[in-house]
Amino acid sequence: xxxxxxxxxxxxxxxxxxxxxxxxxxxxxxxxxxxxxxxxxxxxxxxxxxxxxxxxxxxxxxxxxxxxxxxxxxxxxxxxxxxxxxxxxxxxxxxxxxxxxxxxxxxxxxxxxxxxxxxxxxxxxxxxxxxxxxxxxxxxxxxxxxxxxxxxxxxxxxxxxxxxxxxxxxxxxxxxxxxxxxxxxxxxxxxxxxxxxxxxxxxxxxxxxxxxxxxxxxxxxxxxxxxxxxxxxxxxxxxxxxxxxxxxxxxxxxxxxxxxxxxxxxxxxxxxxxxxxxxxxxxxxxxxxxxxxx
Numbered sequence: 001x002x003x004x005x006x007x008x009x010x011x012x013x014x015x016x017x018x019x020x021x022x023x024x025x026x027x028x029x030x031x032x033x034x035x036x037x038x039x040x041x042x043x044x045x046x047x048x049x050x051x052x053x054x055x056x057x058x059x060x061x062x063x064x065x066x067x068x069x070x071x072x073x074x075x076x077x078x079x080x081x082x083x084x085x086x087x088x089x090x091x092x093x094x095x096x097x098x099x100x101x102x103x104x105x106x107x108x109x110x111x112x113x114x115x116x117x118x119x120x121x122x123x124x125x126x127x128x129x130x131x132x133x134x135x136x137x138x139x140x141x142x143x144x145x146x147x148x149x150x151x152x153x154x155x156x157x158x159x160x161x162x163x164x165x166x167x168x169x170x171x172x173x174x175x176x177x178x179x180x181x182x183x184x185x186x187x188x189x190x191x192x193x194x195x196x197x198x199x200x201x202x203x204x205x206x207x208x209x210x211x212x213x214x215x216x217x218x219x220x221x222x223x224x225x226x227x228x229x230x231x232x233x234x235x236x237x238x239x240x241x242x243x244x245x246x247x248x249x250x251x252x253x254x255x256x257x258x259x260x261x262x263x264x265x266x267x268x269x270x271x272x273x274x275x276x277x278x279x280x281x282x283x284x285x286x287x288x289x290x291x292x293x294x
Contacts, residue, residue, distance in 0.1 A: 075172070246290070
């Protein structure tokens with residue numbers, strides 16, 4: 001396998017994933033036109049890394065979405081792997097942009113009991129039980145399985161998550177279709193998995209590197225995925241690759257230089273780098289989200 005492999009996607013489309021309902025496609029080079037699914041089948045650990053391939057095989061472990069909420073999205077909760085038989089969903093929201101006074105639902109109010117929450121559902125008064133917080137560009141919110149959540153109107157989010165769409169909808173803001181019918185709710189299953197002791201604290205993004213060429217902030221560390229925010233002022237060198245890396249450009253532009261070639265990266269693009277790429281350099285002025293496995 002050569003080192004010329006990368007996958008590009010535009011920011012408002014689905015990004016690298018490996019699912020029956022859609023997958024990213026290599027945009028250029030010798031492998032142009034191949035799907036991510038086909039690449040994993042062909043290159044295995046060279047593509048995703050030994051540890052990731054040993055754990056997940058040909059199933060890509062992550063699902064990444066860009067969500068542009070023009071209206072309030074439904075209030076929902078995700079189960080963990082144990083409840084969903086391996087299809088649990090832990091996720092991270094990185095706020096790319098937000099209108100003035102934009103909000104999100106991040107958990108339920110402190111002290112809310114299961115009994116009180118059930119009553120709020122039966123009284124059609126779920127809104128009063130929700131923890132609604134401000135959302136601004138650059139904020140990060142880790143949404144573990146069991147946390148009630150919703151993206152509200154005016155927020156653009158990069159959603160990085162386990163490769164699962166298992167969702168239990170609790171409330172949909174009383175919306176109905178043209179026939180006067182509301183969306184299906186999954187209240188019983190939701191009540192099974194809601195963590196009523198979950199803490200409503202957003203990620204603080206501590207800085208782990210700071211010099212004249214770049215600085216790195218930790219967005220999240222978890223057993224499911226890791227995310228860093230890299231601000232490149234001139235040049236960043238990565239020489240410790242054991243996993244694939246997904247780079248999402250959220251500001252500026254530049255180039256990636258690796259053994260075998262170069263690849264441009266501009267605002268709004270996301271690029272998949274295989275585990276076999278080895279040492280590479282990022283040159284330019286930009287801000288990137290770097291997404292990778294342990």
